[in-house]
Amino acid sequence: MIGFFGFFSENKRQVLEGADSCMDFVSQNGTSLLVQGLLTGKTPQELLDSYFRTGTLRVDGLEGNFVLILVDEVQRAVFLYRHFVGSYDTYYASTANGFCFGSNLATLARRCGFPLRPNESMLPVLFLYRIIPGRNTLFDGIFKLLPGELVSWNAGQFQRQQVSTLSLFDEPHQTDEAESINRTEFVLDEMLTDWYSRQPKSAVLLSGGVDSMILQAHWNNIWRRFESDRPPRSVAVVLNHSYTKPDFDYAISAVRQFGTEHLNIDQQPLCAEMMYDIFSKTGEMPNHVQSFYFATLAEGMKNAGIEAGICGEGADGMFGNSCPDDILSALIWRRRIPFSILRSLAANLIDWIKPHNYYAPIFRLANHIADLNYPQHPQNNAATFTDFDRVEELFGRNGMLEAMRYRRNILDKMAVPLNSIDDPYGLLRAQLIGFFGEGIATATYWCSMFHLYGVEMYNPFQDSRLIRVASNIRLAERFVHGNPKQILKKALACYVPPEFSNRPKLGFGQPIFLWLAPGGCLFDAVRQIDDQPWLPPKAKQEILATPNWFLWTLLCYDIWYKTFCR
Numbered sequence: 430m431i432g433f434f435g436f437f438s439e440n441k442r443q444v445l446e447g448a449d450s451c452m453d454f455v456s457q458n459g460t461s462l463l464v465q466g467l468l469t470g471k472t473p474q475e476l477l478d479s480y481f482r483t484g485t486l487r488v489d490g491l492e493g494n495f496v497l498i499l500v501d502e503v504q505r506a507v508f509l510y511r512h513f514v515g516s517y518d519t520y521y522a523s524t525a526n527g528f529c530f531g532s533n534l535a536t537l538a539r540r541c542g543f544p545l546r547p548n549e550s551m552l553p554v555l556f557l558y559r560i561i562p563g564r565n566t567l568f569d570g571i572f573k574l575l576p577g578e579l580v581s582w583n584a585g586q587f588q589r590q591q592v593s594t595l596s597l598f599d600e601p602h603q604t605d606e607a608e609s610i611n612r613t614e615f616v617l618d619e620m621l622t623d624w625y626s627r628q629p630k631s632a633v634l635l636s637g638g639v640d641s642m643i644l645q646a647h648w649n650n651i652w653r654r655f656e657s658d659r660p661p662r663s664v665a666v667v668l669n670h671s672y673t674k675p676d677f678d679y680a681i682s683a684v685r686q687f688g689t690e691h692l693n694i695d696q697q698p699l700c701a702e703m704m705y706d707i708f709s710k711t712g713e714m715p716n717h718v719q720s721f722y723f724a725t726l727a728e729g730m731k732n733a734g735i736e737a738g739i740c741g742e743g744a745d746g747m748f749g750n751s752c753p754d755d756i757l758s759a760l761i762w763r764r765r766i767p768f769s770i771l772r773s774l775a776a777n778l779i780d781w782i783k784p785h786n787y788y789a790p791i792f793r794l795a796n797h798i799a800d801l802n803y804p805q806h807p808q809n810n811a812a813t814f815t816d817f818d819r820v821e822e823l824f825g826r827n828g829m830l831e832a833m834r835y836r837r838n839i840l841d842k843m844a845v846p847l848n849s850i851d852d853p854y855g856l857l858r859a860q861l862i863g864f865f866g867e868g869i870a871t872a873t874y875w876c877s878m879f880h881l882y883g884v885e886m887y888n889p890f891q892d893s894r895l896i897r898v899a900s901n902i903r904l905a906e907r908f909v910h911g912n913p914k915q916i917l918k919k920a921l922a923c924y925v926p927p928e929f930s931n932r933p934k935l936g937f938g939q940p941i942f943l944w945l946a947p948g949g950c951l952f953d954a955v956r957q958i959d960d961q962p963w964l965p966p967k968a969k970q971e972i973l974a975t976p977n978w979f980l981w982t983l984l985c986y987d988i989w990y991k992t993f994c995r
Contacts, residue, residue, distance in 0.1 A: 435498070435500055435507065435529070435530050435531065452464060452465050453468070453473050454473070455473045455474050455477055457477055457481075458481070458503070459501065459502045459503040460477060460480065460481070460499065460500065460501045460502070460503070461498075461499070461500045462476060462477045462480075462497065462498070462499045462500075463497070463498040463499075464495055464496070464497055465495060465496045465498075465515075465516055465517045465519075465532065466493060466494050466495030466496060466515065466516030466517065466887075467493040467494050467495055467516070467620075467623060467624055467627060467887055467892065468491065468492075468493045468495040468497075468512075469491075469492045469493045469623055470490050470491045470492045470493070471490065471491060476497070476499075477499075480499060480501075485508070486499050486508040486510060486579065486581075488510050488512060488579065488592060488593070491512055491893075492892075492893050492894050493512065493623075493892055493893060493894070494512070494513075494514060494515065494516045494887070494888060494889075494891050494892040494893065495512055495515065495516055496509075496510065496511050496512070496515045496516065496517050496519050496532075496574070497509070497510040497511075497512070498519065498530070504583070504584070505583070505584045505585075506581065506582065506583040506584070507528060507530065507581065507582040507583075508579065508580070508581050509521060509530060509574055509579070509580040509581075510574070510578070510579045510580075510592075511574035511575065511576055511577065511578055512577065512593065512893065513576050513577050513593050513597070513893045513896060514576040514743075514865075514869045514872075514891040514896075515574065515576060515869075515873065516872075516873070516876055516886070516887070516888065516891075517532050517873055517876050517877065517880065518532070518534070518573045518574070518713075518870075518873040518874075518876075518877065519531075519532055519573060519574045520532070520533075520534050520537045520566065520571055520572065520573050521537075521571070521572055521573075521574075521580060522537065522541045522543075522570055522571045522572070523582065523587040524541065524542060524543055524570070526542050526543075527542075528582040528587065529541045529542070532877070532880070533710075533711070533712070533877065533880075534566060534568070534571070534573075534711060534712035534713050534877075535708075535709060535710055535711055535712030535713075535993075536712075537571065537712075538568050538571060538712050538993060541570075541571065543570060545568060545569075545993045545994050546568075546569050546994055547567060547568070547569060547990065547994060548565055548566065548567055548568060548569040548570075549569070549963070550565075551565050551566075551567060552824065552963065552986075553820055553823075553824040553828045553829055553831065553832035554832040554835055554836065555567065555714060555982065555986065556816075556819070556820050556823070556824075556979065556982055556983075557811070557815055557817070557820050557829070557832050557833070557836075558716070558811045558815070558832075558836065558866065558867060559714070559715075559716040559717070559811075559867075559978065559981075559982050559985075560714055560715070560716035560866075560867055560870045560871065560874075561714060561870070562836060562839060562865065562866035562867060562869070562870045563575065563835065563836070563838075563839045563866075564578075565835075566713075567714055567986075567989065568712070568993070575591070575839070575842060576593070576843065576865065576869065577591055577592060577593030577594055577597070577843070578590070578591055578592070578593075579591075579592045591842060594842070594843050594844035595843045595844055595845055595861075595896075595900060596844040598893070598896055598897040598900040598901070599900065599901070600897070600900075600901045602901070603901055603902070603903040603904075604898075604901055604902055604903060604906075605903055605906060606906045606915075606916065606919070609898065609902045609903075609906060609916045610916055610919055610920050612898045613895070613898055613916055613917070613920050614647075614920055614923075616894050616895050616897075616898050617643065617644070617647045617889065617895070617920075618647055618650070618651070619894065620889050620892050620894055620895065621644070621647050621648055621651050621739070621889065622651050624737075624739065624887050624889075625648075625651050625652070625655065628736055628737040628885060628887070629655070629656075630734065630735060630736040630737065631648075631662070631735065631736065631737040631738065631739055631887070632661075632662035632663055632664040632692065632730065632735045632737075632738060632739070633645045633648050633661075633662075633663045633664070633689075633738070633739045634663075634664060634665065634726075634738045634739065634740045634741070635663035635664070635665055635680055635683055635684060635687075635689065635691070636665065636676070636679070636680050636683075636741070636937075637676075637679035637680040637681075637682060637683040637935075638679075638741065638934050638935070639744070639914055639917050639918055639921050639930065639934075640741030640742075640744035640745070640890065640914075640917065641683070641740075641741040642683050642686075642687075642921055642924075642925065642929065642930075643741075643917055643920055643921045643924070644739055644741055644889060645661075645663060645683070645687050645689065646687070646921065646923075646924040646925070648661055648739060649661045649687060649689070659690065660688055660689055660690045661687075661689050661690065662689060662690045662691070662692065662735065663683075663684055663687070663689040663690070663691045663692070664691070664692045664693075664694065664726070664729075664730060664733075664735060664738065665677075665680050665691070665692075665693055665694070666693075666694045666695075666696050666722045666723075666725055666726040666729070667693045667694065667695055667696060668695075668696040668697075668698070668722070668939070668940075669695065670698075670939075670940050672938045672939060672940045673937075673938065673939065673940075675935060675938070676935055676937055676938070679935050682929075683929070686925055686926075686929060692729070692730075692733055692735070694725060694726055694729030694730070695725075696722050696725050696726075697725075698940075698944060698950050699718065699721060699941075699944060699950065699951060700950050700951070701951060701953065701954035701988070703721065704721065704954075704984075704985070704988050705988055705991075705992060707721055707724055707878070708985075708988050708989050708992045708993075709992050710881055711874075711877055711878065711881070712989075712993065713874050713877060714985060714986070714989060715874060715985065716867055716870065716871055716874075717871075717939075718939045718941045718981065719937060719939060720871065720874055720875065720878070723874075723875045723878035723879060724878050724881065724882075726738075726878075726879075727878055727879040727881065727882040727884045728882050730882075730884050731882045731883060731884050735884070736884060736885065737884060737885035737886065737887060738879065738884065738885070738886045738887070739886075739887050739889065740872065740875065740886055740887065740888050741888075741889075741890060742868060742871060742872040742875065742888050742890065742891070743864060743868050743869070743872060743888055743890035743891040744890040744914065744917060745863065745864075745868070745913075745914070746860060746861060746863050746864020746865070746868040746890075747861075747864060747890055747895070747896060747899040747900075748890075748899055748907075748913075748914045748916055748917050749860065749907065749908070749909075749913030749914040749915070749916075749917075750860060750863060750913055750914075751913065752807035752808075752859040752860055752862070752863065753807070753856035753857075753859045753860045753908050753913075754908075754910060754911065754913055755790075755791060755794060755807050755859075756794070756798060756807055756854055756855075756856055756859055757856070757908065757910040758791045758794075758910070759791050759792075759794040759795040759798055760795070760798070760854065761910070762788075762791060762792055762795050763795040763798070766792075766795075769795075769796045772792040772793070772795050772796055773792070773793065773796065775789075775792050776788075776789040776790075776792040776793050777789075779792070790805055793805065794806065794807075798854055799854075801833075801837065802830055802833075804817040804829070804833070805817075807859040807862075808833075808837055808855065808858055808859055808862050809833040809836070809837070811836075811863065811866065811867055812978075814977070814978045815978075816977070816978070816979045817829065819968075819972070819979050820832070822968060823963055823964065823965075823968060824963065836862065836866050837858075837862065839862075839865045839866060840858050840861060840862060840865060843861075843865055845857060845858055845861055845865075846858075851904050852904055856904070856908045857904070860907075860908075868891075869891065872886075872888045872891060876888075899916075902916060918930045918931055941976075941981055942976040942977065943976075945976035945980055945981065945984070946976045949976075951984065954984060954987075954988070955973060955980065955984055956973070957987075958973065958983060958984060958987045959987055959990070959991070959995075961990075964983075
């Protein structure tokens with residue numbers, strides 16, 4: 430079964446499908462409540478009893494990483510809630526024919542009852558960020574829950590309400606480094622113990638970085654409390670290619686350090702048939718070639734008897750990444766070189782000597798720290814390979830600026846402050862923009878891929894308990910120049926030698942450009958990319974001639990469009 434699906438109209442009764450192993454499900458007096466993910470604080474039955482007393486879905490005091498779906502057939506009411514980031518995306522469409530909702534975008538799109546067409550306002554967002562964060566989807570008229578959002582449909586009346594924001598986690602006491610490490614350790618143990626009680630047949634997706642390694646360290650400890658007769662498990666998907674060998678070696682070194690029972694699952698090179706199949710099953714847009722691998726990973730785990738994966742996605746967004754570090758670097762160079770014209774000249778000279786270097790963009794950022802319309806500002810630039818010039822060419826300057834504002838506005842809905850006395854340059858927003866943008870969207874996409882095979886995924890760094898810990902680390906410890914995620918690194922140092930806790934993160938290289946080029950396994954699909962009204966023939970020929978990330982996104986869009994809209 431793929432997720433759940435529901436429909437309300439004047440003539441049709443509600444339908445719930447797919448209440449499988451990936452959900453908790455209770456039903457009483459014509460009312461059903463489904464929970465996807467890890468819910469703590471109250472049981473589904475307690476939430477249902479509360480609904481009968483109050484007539485609404487009460488979500489205060491809940492913890493975890495989950496989605497709630499309550500359907501009352503008698504009162505003709507539906508409530509959808511995502512806490513706080515949610516383990517799965519939940520999609521919905523309110524139409525003249527009724528209210529349609531579900532956890533699988535492809536299923537909902539095919540059953541929503543209106544012609545499918547692309548949401549053209551989101552195309553600049555897609556081509557800037559390779560994924561559509563926030564409330565919108567690539568389908569016109571179909572939306573998804575924001576973190577902390579409660580959507581209700583009651584006898585034809587539709588309403589959205591933001592009931593949880595990041596301010597929910599603010600505490601008066603901000604923790605220093607030592608206390609933050611202790612709290613992180615305590616909460617990781619608590620969360621993974623809760624997860625073990627739900628899904629003991631889990632394995633950590635062990636990539637070898639600090640995020641997955643600290644999860645593995647805690648999972649090992651919890652595992653050995655209950656199952657000392659066999660080693661804990663870890664798993665990875667492996668593509669046999671010279672580009673990916675460093676990633677494989679990186680992960681295997683962590684496996685050897687922890688002594689896990691490790692399962693490598695072989696991934697074949699991508700082909701158009703595989704991409705068509707996954708798009709047809711999910712309807713979602715992946716932000717990276719590796720996202721497609723999660724179907725292979727889930728199938729291999731299911732065949733091996735592993736019922737769930739524990740994933741480190743979200744750690745960068747909560748505990749530190751390069752975006753605020755870029756601002757800190759720019760501030761340093763702004764003090765060292767106080768004149769903007771000199772910084773611009775220095776950037777041009779460095780570009781001439783060594784193209785695609787680190788320092789030239791930092792010098793230019795120093796001239797634009799307060800300018801949120803500057804494309805390369807960390808609040809706009811999700812990745813260094815984003816082709817702003819091409820997006821501006823195709824969709825216009827205003828289209829590009831609106832796409833950047835759309836992504837930043839997600840932070841406003843989450844009540845993330847623009848700046849503060851302690852954070853005048855918006856380091857917090859620079860860090861969290863990726864978490865509430867691509868981080869959540871990526872994790873929920875992976876969950877959806879797992880769900881196709883009845884396998885669950887838990888993302889501890891998107892659990893509200895760990896979000897609370899990270900949100901209350903003093904800024905001086907949260908943003909240390911040149912040392913992002915130092916809280917996690919120092920916590921990990923309690924379990925592994927320093928060379929593991931401090932080693933740099935890999936870029937996870939993939940041979941995608943070889944696959945897109947002549948002779949590559951995706952080249953025939955590239956040659957068959959359709960014309961689009963927003964894609965001038967000259968620009969299309971230039972894009973097809975240059976294997977890069979823009980071409981990758983165009984190919985994904987083309988396959989999605991042919992699958993659903995042609």
